[in-house]
Amino acid sequence: MSAHHPTMLVAAILFALAVPLSVLTRPGLAAAPASCHPMLQGDNGQASQILSQLRPFAPRDRAFFYSYELPDWKDAPPLERTQGPGLNEEETRLALRLFLERRFPCSPDRVQDGMAVYGDPVARQKIPEPTLRAALAALTGTLGEPAIEFLLYRTPVTLVHFGVVLDPSTGLPGRVGAASVAPDGTRSIVIDRQNRFNPFGAFSGLLVHEALHTGADDDNAGLPEEATASAIEALVYMEMVLTDPTIAQLPDEFTRSVNNHQALVRLNSGLPGSDALTIFVPDSNVNIDPLAAEPVTEFYDYYDYFSAPDDPDFRERTTRGNWLLRSILEKLSNPGDSTDVLESANFDAATLEFIDQHQNVLTPAELIAVACILHLNVTCQ
Numbered sequence: 001m002s003a004h005h006p007t008m009l010v011a012a013i014l015f016a017l018a019v020p021l022s023v024l025t026r027p028g029l030a031a032a033p034a035s036c037h038p039m040l041q042g043d044n045g046q047a048s049q050i051l052s053q054l055r056p057f058a059p060r061d062r063a064f065f066y067s068y069e070l071p072d073w074k075d076a077p078p079l080e081r082t083q084g085p086g087l088n089e090e091e092t093r094l095a096l097r098l099f100l101e102r103r104f105p106c107s108p109d110r111v112q113d114g115m116a117v118y119g120d121p122v123a124r125q126k127i128p129e130p131t132l133r134a135a136l137a138a139l140t141g142t143l144g145e146p147a148i149e150f151l152l153y154r155t156p157v158t159l160v161h162f163g164v165v166l167d168p169s170t171g172l173p174g175r176v177g178a179a180s181v182a183p184d185g186t187r188s189i190v191i192d193r194q195n196r197f198n199p200f201g202a203f204s205g206l207l208v209h210e211a212l213h214t215g216a217d218d219d220n221a222g223l224p225e226e227a228t229a230s231a232i233e234a235l236v237y238m239e240m241v242l243t244d245p246t247i248a249q250l251p252d253e254f255t256r257s258v259n260n261h262q263a264l265v266r267l268n269s270g271l272p273g274s275d276a277l278t279i280f281v282p283d284s285n286v287n288i289d290p291l292a293a294e295p296v297t298e299f300y301d302y303y304d305y306f307s308a309p310d311d312p313d314f315r316e317r318t319t320r321g322n323w324l325l326r327s328i329l330e331k332l333s334n335p336g337d338s339t340d341v342l343e344s345a346n347f348d349a350a351t352l353e354f355i356d357q358h359q360n361v362l363t364p365a366e367l368i369a370v371a372c373i374l375h376l377n378v379t380c381q
Helices: 044-054 089-103 108-119 121-126 130-137 146-154 204-212 223-243 245-249 253-268 299-307 323-332 349-356 364-373
Strands: 157-163 177-181 187-192
Touching: 044 364, 089 108, 089 130, 089 223, 108 121, 108 130, 121 130, 121 146, 121 157, 130 146, 130 157, 130 204, 146 204, 146 323, 177 204, 187 204, 204 223, 204 253, 204 323, 223 245, 223 253, 223 299, 223 349, 223 364, 245 253, 253 299, 253 364, 323 349
Parallel strands: 157 187
Antiparallel strands: 177 187
């Protein structure tokens, strides 16, 4: 069956998932009634069958993606930056609470956990901008939740902020985020200020990615580190859009060319006949990236294709892991898994193989729900 002509009905996205948070925050409007039921209806078995038979998925609405490489994408809607002004401290606090209440409709303690991060004195000092502090707090309940403790208490990063992100290979602006070390040894994470008016949930996955690059060492990241960080970032972003699908609708470059694009390639990377999301697809000749001019056949090559530096050692360079990497691998692990990889995890082949075999964060029905949110070519209710 062609992946471009799906005929099977997939898991429905409930009203509570579809109502934009921007609507819920308008004065005079109350949030939809909470339900303790899962956000998705549908059959995991049916969703599993769709994943195993109909991938690779492709965009059916080009307003969600952008390609700089394919000539036939010139008719896609132009990129637009999200306009300000952004939310202030209290407005962001309200938006974060509504976000967390949607994720935890019957777990007020978990809502309070996230709100406590937003108001934490250390968080306010390290992350003074409310949007980025809320992005960190919004990791509560996700695969990336360990990044909260790591960034606040375990890493030497002293500041997370919006600024100008310079590409180390050119010295010019051109990256969405970076972890950096100043000449005096001060460490920081900077996010491109051009995106500062985006909602906080758009940045949560990127924060996890950049936090994975930080630690007490000065290792120069190679492809194993970048592929690991990107694979984890994509899963966290999917968790974000499941809570607030409107994040995926933003018209800016960061959303359409980075967040949505990365999620699409991660969704498509899997062994034939399998519903798994894998980093490696050995001996494949199937292009999983409909935005690339040259075939990308497995997620491991995604970062290398679009962002690899001019460095002959980049593909093979392994680097030291940190507490955050080990904590996330533990969340990905299954009962009975060997702890050897977890206790001494580095950014290397062993870690990549572990992630390749472990994706227990999202169910098949949730993965199909992400495909529906991204307006991929699956049939959705």
